[in-house]
Amino acid sequence: MITAYIGIGGNLGDRADTLRKAVAVLDGEDEVRMVAVSGVYETAPIGVTDQPSFLNAVLQVETSLSGPALLNRLLEIERQFGRYRKKKWGPRTLDLDILLYGEEVIQVPGLQVPHPYLHERAFVLVPLCELLPCGRHPVLGKQFTDFLAQLDSDQGVRRVGGLSLWAHQ
Numbered sequence: 524m525i526t527a528y529i530g531i532g533g534n535l536g537d538r539a540d541t542l543r544k545a546v547a548v549l550d551g552e553d554e555v556r557m558v559a560v561s562g563v564y565e566t567a568p569i570g571v572t573d574q575p576s577f578l579n580a581v582l583q584v585e586t587s588l589s590g591p592a593l594l595n596r597l598l599e600i601e602r603q604f605g606r607y608r609k610k611k612w613g614p615r616t617l618d619l620d621i622l623l624y625g626e627e628v629i630q631v632p633g634l635q636v637p638h639p640y641l642h643e644r645a646f647v648l649v650p651l652c653e654l655l656p657c658g659r660h661p662v663l664g665k666q667f668t669d670f671l672a673q674l675d676s677d678q679g680v681r682r683v684g685g686l687s688l689w690a691h692q
């Protein structure tokens with residue numbers, strides 16, 4: 524079994540409902556065990572800024588799936604939730620990204636792990652540091668908390684109080 528960290532987010536429709544349901548689907552998979560789910564954050568859009576704000580969180584799972592097989596399962600779940608994504612950096616109902624897959628470095632068509640932007644994005648680093656406060660980037664070697672401390676701004680990331688995506692913690 525490998526411990527993987529998955530970024531989850533969305534900025535269309537009933538965002539909290541979509542994220543909660545997607546977590547339940549992933550938790551129901553035979554080859555994936557949900558271990559922990561971070562708090563939920565309301566986050567300003569990065570990339571194309573003229574779009575609604577996102578809800579983001581990070582999931583810690585244990586899985587017997589390979590990295591590419593896990594990605595395929597995540598893409599299926601995105602489709603199941605009617606992922607709408609016209610533009611590359613544009614709005615979407617559900618986004619599931621593999622951030623870390625153990626300490627492994629994966630570079631195959633369609634999948635790069637660690638996620639190439641993970642160390643630059645507060646909407647990933649803040650929830651990731653909640654789950655992995657002493658974690659280190661497997662390639663860049665620096666602690667995730669150090670990347671977060673060195674960002675120029677908080678990038679508009681705000682914890683949403685009283686909202687949980689997973690009933691079991």
Ligand code: GSY
Nearest residue numbers: 532566567568569570577612646
């Ligand atoms: O890369 C994930 C999709 N995405 C996001 C996101 O999840 N949150 C925020 N705040 N901005 C984003 N821009 C993109 S693209």
